[in-house]
């Protein structure tokens with residue numbers, strides 16, 4: 293069994309990688325938000341989300357992650373993205 297400091301060092305490294313990937317994801321969703329604003333599209337796209345949640349459940353199962361954790365984490369991420377897209381639509385032009 294690894295010691296506590298070693299376990300926490302692994303967690304810290306994963307957190308670093310997750311933040312890097314989240315920043316990258318939010319850069320792409322920002323571009324999607326600008327596109328939606330320019331083309332009059334809705335901030336939320338439930339059919340796209342349904343496809344993503346299907347894939348996320350599969351990835352979670354394949355990785356040994358509880359699919360409910362994946363669903364809850366992504367619901368929160370997507371809600372932040374949708375809020376940002378709504379904000380982009382209300383910015384004065």
Ligand SMILES: C=C(O[C@@H]1C=C(C(=O)O)C=C[C@H]1O)C(=O)O
Pocket residue numbers: 321324335336337338340341344369370373374377
């Ligand atoms: C990023 C988009 O906007 C919203 C946010 C999503 C996400 O964070 O993955 C998915 C669908 C939309 O509800 C999109 O439409 O692609």
